[in-house]
Structure formats: structure tokens, C-alpha cells
Amino acid sequence: MQDATLIQKCIRGNELAQYQLYQRYAQAMYHTAWRIVGNREDAKDVLQQSFIKVFANLGSIQDAKALGGWIKRIVVNSSLDHVQARRHWLIEPQEYIPELAIAAEAEIKLAVKDMHDLILDLPDGCRQVFCLHLLEGYKHQEIAETLGITESTSKSQYWRAKQLLKQKISINEQTGRTGTVDPA
Amino acid sequence: MNKQDELERWILHNRKSLDQIEDLDHEALWSSIRQPKVHKRSRWVLQVAAASIVILCGFFAWYTTSPAPAIVAQKTQFPLDASFVKAYEQQFQQPLTANELSKVDHGVLQDINSEWEEVTRLTIQTSSDQMDENTRNKILELMRKNNEIQIKLLELLQRELQKPERNEIPNEIY
Numbered sequence: 001m002q003d004a005t006l007i008q009k010c011i012r013g014n015e016l017a018q019y020q021l022y023q024r025y026a027q028a029m030y031h032t033a034w035r036i037v038g039n040r041e042d043a044k045d046v047l048q049q050s051f052i053k054v055f056a057n058l059g060s061i062q063d064a065k066a067l068g069g070w071i072k073r074i075v076v077n078s079s080l081d082h083v084q085a086r087r088h089w090l091i092e093p094q095e096y097i098p099e100l101a102i103a104a105e106a107e108i109k110l111a112v113k114d115m116h117d118l119i120l121d122l123p124d125g126c127r128q129v130f131c132l133h134l135l136e137g138y139k140h141q142e143i144a145e146t147l148g149i150t151e152s153t154s155k156s157q158y159w160r161a162k163q164l165l166k167q168k169i170s171i172n173e174q175t176g177r178t179g180t181v182d183p184a
Numbered sequence: 185m186n187k188q189d190e191l192e193r194w195i196l197h198n199r200k201s202l203d204q205i206e207d208l209d210h211e212a213l214w215s216s217i218r219q220p221k222v223h224k225r226s227r228w229v230l231q232v233a234a235a236s237i238v239i240l241c242g243f244f245a246w247y248t249t250s251p252a253p254a255i256v257a258q259k260t261q262f263p264l265d266a267s268f269v270k271a272y273e274q275q276f277q278q279p280l281t282a283n284e285l286s287k288v289d290h291g292v293l294q295d296i297n298s299e300w301e302e303v304t305r306l307t308i309q310t311s312s313d314q315m316d317e318n319t320r321n322k323i324l325e326l327m328r329k330n331n332e333i334q335i336k337l338l339e340l341l342q343r344e345l346q347k348p349e350r351n352e353i354p355n356e357i358y
Contacts, residue, residue, distance in 0.1 A: 015218075019214060022210075022214060022217065023210060026208055026210060026213065027203060027204070027207075027208050028203040030203075030206075030208045031202060031203040031204075031205060031206075032203075040206065044213060047208075047213060048213060048216050048217055051217045052217060055217075107190065108190060108191065108194045110194075112198050112201040112202055112205065113205055115194075115195065115198065115202065116202055116205045134192055134195060134196070135195070135196075135199065135202070162189070162191055162192075165191060166191055169191075
């Protein structure tokens with residue numbers, strides 16, 4: 001079913017259509033929320049609140065083609081609202097990241113689940129910037145406006161997230177942690 | 185986006201897999217969306233509202249079952265015959281109010297009233313003129329005794345009204 005048709009049916013209160021719309025986006029949006037808020041239970045709460053907002057405001061959507069992006073923005077904003085009380089990351093001290101431990105362009109041999117866990121292990125602030133920029137496609141300027149930070153802060157937090165991830169990957173590989181490898 | 189490094193390429197390549205780390209329990213979440221649970225922030229508001237409703241219900245229950253003067257008047261006036269109330273007021277030269285009667289146990293009032301009605305019924309039956317002298321004398325004696333009983337009943341109620349404890353029930357009426 002096309003998004004436009006689906007939207008119209010949802011607005012008319014067709015519960016089957018609403019469930020179809022939910023099913024189409026819930027799985028991916030769950031992981032988007034999870035990566036931002038940092039834990040699965042809060043992610044489920046966020047997802048619940050987000051879809052309630054989606055169905056309450058579906059009539060305001062102008063372009064049916066933008067449905068996916070519109071839902072994602074609601075989920076991202078709800079996730080950020082959820083962690084707002086914990087958003088103290090701007091004053092986090094910069095950790096020393098030893099350059100030698102980072103294998104910048106080495107091939108990554110890691111299970112997807114391990115990468116997911118490593119992302120979740122990142123400090124809140126840089127994890128949010130990293131996920132918004134790389135996975136959700138937000139530009140640094142948008143992130144800056146959304147989070148109320150400067151664009152340069154967004155860029156530096158993104159760089160920091162990458163360095164921390166590379167370091168963790170390197171340690172992970174050195175300690176011989178294994179899993180199902182998902183090479184690029 | 186600038187030139188991607190290995191890490192970024194790897195993550196973007198595995199983007200779909202990263203969104204499949206854990207299967208979402210669609211049915212559970214969907215039912216929670218259809219019947220949203222209470223938001224944490226507004227939970228305390230509902231708790232206060234629930235407490236208020238409980239208090240109001242409690243007050244209503246107390247109000248409807250408590251011996252409010254108007255309700256007692258209806259209940260206590262009913263078990264006493266009007267002739268008893270009139271005789272009491274004449275005997276003791278004081279009004280018998282519903283408020284006062286509320287101090288007496290309801291069962292005692294019922295006993296007094298049933299005895300009063302019985303004695304009064306006998307008195308009416310025996311006041312007929314169609315009888316001889318001997319019978320009349322016997323009847324007059326009976327009426328005198330009935331009158332004594334009536335006075336005892338009036339006095340009994342007076343004692344009940346003067347008791348400090350409202351729930352004390354006498355073992356015998358006479």
C-alpha cells in the first residue's frame with residue numbers, strides 16, 4: 001500500500017492501516033531510539049510516545065513521500081527529549097585517546113551485535129551526535145540546532161565518538177573477542 | 185558528507201543489520217500504543233486524583249450512614265406512636281424531640297412502642313359501654329394496670345434518655 005493511501009486510511013481511523021504503518025517503521029525506529037537513549041526499556045517508552053504523536057498528528061503531514069523522515073524526526077526528537085535531563089555531556093572532560101591504539105583504516109572484523117554494544121558504550125553526548133550524523137543523516141548544523149550546541153561542538157563530538165569507537169574496536173580485536181564477523 | 189573512513193563505511197554497510205539486533209515485540213508495543221500507559225510525569229497527578237476520589241467516596245459513605253439529625257428524625261419518630269409522644273410530653277412537661285430520641289437504642293424504642301401499642305389496643309377494646317358492672321370494674325382495674333404500664337413505659341424512655349451511654353440496652357422493660 002502506498003504511503004499516501006495508508007495515511008488517509010489511518011486518518012479515517014482504520015486500525016488495520018494504523019497497524020501496518022506502525023509495523024513498517026517500528027523496528028528501525030526502535031533501534032534509532034535505542035541508540036540515542038542508550039537502553040532498550042527507555043527506547044520502548046520513547047517509541048510508544050512517538051507513535052501516539054504520529055497518529056495524533058498524521059493529518060498535518062503535507063507530503064506523503066516524507067512520511068518516513070517525518071516519523072524519524074518525531075522519534076529522534078522524542079528520544080532527545082527523553083534524555084534531556086541527562087544531557088550534561090557538554091561539560092564532560094575530554095578523555096585522552098591514545099593515537100597508537102587507533103587503527104584508522106584497518107579492516108574491521110566485528111560482529112554487528114558487538115558494534116551495536118560498542119556504540120551503546122559511548123558517552124551519551126558523543127553517541128547521540130554520532131548516531132544522528134552517521135545513521136540518521138542529520139547535518140552538523142541540524143544537530144547543533146536540535147541539541148542547542150554549536151556546529152563545531154557537534155563536529156568535535158562526532159570525531160571523538162569515532163576515535164573512541166576505533167579504540168574500542170582495536171581493544172576488542174586484541175583481546176580476541178569473537179562473534180559472527182560482518183565485514184564491509 | 186566528507187570522505188568516509190573504514191568505520192563509517194562499515195557501519196553504513198551494516199545499517200540494516202544494526203536495526204535488526206533485537207526483534208521488537210510488535211503485539212505488546214502496539215497494544216500499549218492503543219492503550220497508552222500513564223506517562224511518568226502525570227502519574228502523580230492521577231494518584232492525587234485517585235486519592236481525592238477515595239476520600240470523597242469515604243465522606244459520602246460516612247455522610248449517608250451517619251446519624252444526621254434529619255435522617256434520625258425520620259427513623260426515630262416512626263417507631264413511636266403519636267399517642268405515646270403526646271402522653272410523654274404531658275407526663276414530664278417536656279417536648280420529645282427527634283434529636284433526643286436519637287440517643288436511645290433503636291431496639292429499645294421498638295420494644296417500648298410495641299408494648300405501648302398493645303396496652304393501648306387493650307384499653308380501647310375494654311372501654312365499651314356494653315358490659316355489666318362487675319365486668320366494668322374488672323375492666324377499670326385492667327385499665328388502671330394498663331395505665332401503670334403506660335407510665336412505666338414513659339419512665340423507661342425517660343431513663344433511657346438520661347443514660348450517658350446511648351447503646352446500653354436494658355435486660356427487661358418493666
